[in-house]
Amino acid sequence: MKRLIILLAISCPISLTAQGSELCETVNFQNAVKNGTRSRDGKPGPKYRQNRADYNITVRLDTASKRIHGKESITYHNQCADPLTNIVLRLYQDRYKKGAVRDTEVRPGNIHEGMHLDTIIIDETGISLEGYRIMTNGTNLSIPLKHPLPPNRTLDVYCEWSYEIPMEPEFRRTGYYRDKAWFIGYFYPQIAVYDDMEYAPSMKGWDYLLFHTGLQEFYNDFNNYEVCIEVPEGFYVWATGNLTNEKQVYTSSILERLEKARTTDETVKIISKDDLPKDLLAGNKWKFKANGVPDFAFGTANHYLWDGSSVMVDNRRVFVDVAYHPDAEFYPRVIDIARKTVKYTSEEFPGIPYPYPSSTTFNGMWGGGMEFPMIANNCDEGDTIFMILMTFHEICHNYHPFMTGINEKRYHFMDEGLTQLATIHFLWDQYKLDFYANSKGSERANGIFKVYNHFCISTQDNCSLYNAYAQNDDNNVYYQYVVKPVVPLMLFAEMVGEEKFLYAYQEFVRRWEGKHPTPFDLFYTMNDVLGENFNWFWNAWYMDFGYPDMGIELEGNHIIVKRIGARALPLPVSLTIEYNDGTSSTISEPMDIWKNGARRITIEIENPDGLKSVSLDVINVPDIDHSNNYIGIN
Ligand SMILES: [Zn+2]
Numbered sequence: 001m002k003r004l005i006i007l008l009a010i011s012c013p014i015s016l017t018a019q020g021s022e023l024c025e026t027v028n029f030q031n032a033v034k035n036g037t038r039s040r041d042g043k044p045g046p047k048y049r050q051n052r053a054d055y056n057i058t059v060r061l062d063t064a065s066k067r068i069h070g071k072e073s074i075t076y077h078n079q080c081a082d083p084l085t086n087i088v089l090r091l092y093q094d095r096y097k098k099g100a101v102r103d104t105e106v107r108p109g110n111i112h113e114g115m116h117l118d119t120i121i122i123d124e125t126g127i128s129l130e131g132y133r134i135m136t137n138g139t140n141l142s143i144p145l146k147h148p149l150p151p152n153r154t155l156d157v158y159c160e161w162s163y164e165i166p167m168e169p170e171f172r173r174t175g176y177y178r179d180k181a182w183f184i185g186y187f188y189p190q191i192a193v194y195d196d197m198e199y200a201p202s203m204k205g206w207d208y209l210l211f212h213t214g215l216q217e218f219y220n221d222f223n224n225y226e227v228c229i230e231v232p233e234g235f236y237v238w239a240t241g242n243l244t245n246e247k248q249v250y251t252s253s254i255l256e257r258l259e260k261a262r263t264t265d266e267t268v269k270i271i272s273k274d275d276l277p278k279d280l281l282a283g284n285k286w287k288f289k290a291n292g293v294p295d296f297a298f299g300t301a302n303h304y305l306w307d308g309s310s311v312m313v314d315n316r317r318v319f320v321d322v323a324y325h326p327d328a329e330f331y332p333r334v335i336d337i338a339r340k341t342v343k344y345t346s347e348e349f350p351g352i353p354y355p356y357p358s359s360t361t362f363n364g365m366w367g368g369g370m371e372f373p374m375i376a377n378n379c380d381e382g383d384t385i386f387m388i389l390m391t392f393h394e395i396c397h398n399y400h401p402f403m404t405g406i407n408e409k410r411y412h413f414m415d416e417g418l419t420q421l422a423t424i425h426f427l428w429d430q431y432k433l434d435f436y437a438n439s440k441g442s443e444r445a446n447g448i449f450k451v452y453n454h455f456c457i458s459t460q461d462n463c464s465l466y467n468a469y470a471q472n473d474d475n476n477v478y479y480q481y482v483v484k485p486v487v488p489l490m491l492f493a494e495m496v497g498e499e500k501f502l503y504a505y506q507e508f509v510r511r512w513e514g515k516h517p518t519p520f521d522l523f524y525t526m527n528d529v530l531g532e533n534f535n536w537f538w539n540a541w542y543m544d545f546g547y548p549d550m551g552i553e554l555e556g557n558h559i560i561v562k563r564i565g566a567r568a569l570p571l572p573v574s575l576t577i578e579y580n581d582g583t584s585s586t587i588s589e590p591m592d593i594w595k596n597g598a599r600r601i602t603i604e605i606e607n608p609d610g611l612k613s614v615s616l617d618v619i620n621v622p623d624i625d626h627s628n629n630y631i632g633i634n
Pocket residue numbers: 393397416419
């Protein structure tokens with residue numbers, strides 16, 4: 001029996017400002033639309049272009065002097081419409097230079113003199129770093145070009161460099177880890193991104209102003225890499241890309257086990273504990289090749305265990321492997337999680353075939369995990385649920401920011417939000433685990449709402465579109481990037497239906513694979529594919545400083561559900577009404593009941609005399625103030 005009738009009422013004028021029908025675009029996005037590089041249907045514009053580079057790198061790890069020595073030849077392709085008058089090189093390791101600006105703690109013993117750039121040659125001309133027009137901004141180095149680089153032409157850059165590897169334990173993504181294990185990322189001079197969205201005075205589209213301070217992760221072009229890595233005898237190397245000289249580095253026993261791992265879903269112990277005293281290597285120069293990837297990194301150790309397996313994806317086998325310390329507590333299980341991850345991401349969520357031929361998880365890092373294309377650098381800490389979460393999350397980053405080249409310095413919430421959303425789905429679907437949980441009776445994993453409730457009333461809360469580089473407080477990063485963005489994505493998927501959401505999301509990835517999408521491209525793609533204007537939702541949840549707060553009141557024979565405060569976000573309504581005769585009923589309204597700017601809705605009570613209580617669901621809907629969500633009649 002239906003006990004209640006909804007009397008929907010819009011009791012407040014429609015606001016077309018903060019939550020109206022036009023998306024609150026930034027001026028640089030409007031200019032990109034004007035220039036034809038982006039569009040309001042969410043597709044790349046007809047004039048969308050991006051640059052790329054071919055890197056040929058030779059790098060040597062000297063474990064005795066604890067230094068990296070490298071040489072590289074770069075061919076940079078200017079595929080944009082603009083002539084380039086300068087080139088910007090990123091020297092990430094200058095983050096450890098004395099006096100550098102940093103947003104994470106660095107132990108004094110890890111401070112060094114920065115990247116030694118011994119040689120830079122541009123188009124056969126040696127460059128002196130003392131040159132008066134050379135400029136540095138943090139870890140970025142801008143070098144003027146003798147002749148502007150016209151569109152559709154290439155530039156040759158050659159560099160030789162070295163730097164000291166950070167050795168002391170701390171939370172960092174690259175360096176020395178326990179007991180002769182090294183993970184080397186952010187190690188080579190890298191050409192910055194020149195795009196249609198950045199604008200630095202005198203630098204045009206270079207992302208020169210955003211330098212590496214520690215927390216921001218990637219914004220890179222899609223490049224081709226050929227990398228030769230020299231390590232001391234007896235060290236194995238795991239890296240981005242395909243190993244092209246495996247017969248020169250492995251003996252036949254390793255090659256046979258590898259071959260087996262590449263053809264089975266079972267786990268193959270490529271190096272077991274029994275193998276550790278044996279010398280199963282035939283060389284120490286490792287050659288890797290990777291095309292169309294946004295970065296390159298490698299891990300190396302001389303005493304690690306190595307598990308390998310593979311999984312069928314889209315009529316091909318993806319090689320999945322894990323390299324770890326023999327004393328690692330959780331790692332013997334990681335190969336199973338990694339294999340499940342590649343299968344799940346390919347077939348379930350996001351349901352897009354894993355984009356690369358391999359996925360390696362390397363046991364380095366302290367206190368967390370860090371993704372690089374095709375290889376993750378992860379700790380061995382916490383508990384089983386954390387290890388499952390971290391293993392999945394870091395592999396899943398191969399979709400964002402690697403398959404779609406999101407600018408994490410600006411829009412970190414995009415890649416972390418989408419990745420963590422997939423992680424929550426995986427934990428729930430495969431293990432019935434809610435990492436953030438606690439919420440009893442929950443029928444889906446939404447413990448994250450509780451964490452959101454807790455943080456969004458603090459000064460750590462910020463508008464999601466607010467530039468990521470400007471939110472460099474180490475404490476709020478996890479909340480702002482990894483927790484907060486998941487909430488609107490979950491609510492949006494619930495409103496439009498999971499299947500439709502997934503379809504639109506997959507279309508976004510198809511449109512922007514190998515390109516640089518902004519949040520506007522994501523939002524406009526969702527509108528376009530779902531055939532509806534959701535700008536009221538994107539504006540409220542991403543462009544504003546809103547918070548979730550609804551409350552209820554009784555007015556005569558009516559229940560009033562209100563959004564409390566001018567910035568209260570649109571939320572789904574879920575009411576439970578109890579009667580004195582022991583019966584109860586629930587009433588649910590989707591979030592778009594607020595889409596025209598309504599501030600309150602009115603619901604008629606059919607049997608007011610018998611009313612016992614009314615309550616708003618605060619478990620499955622985020623809400624910062626629970627005191628106004630329950631009315632009991634005495
Ligand atoms: Zn992440």
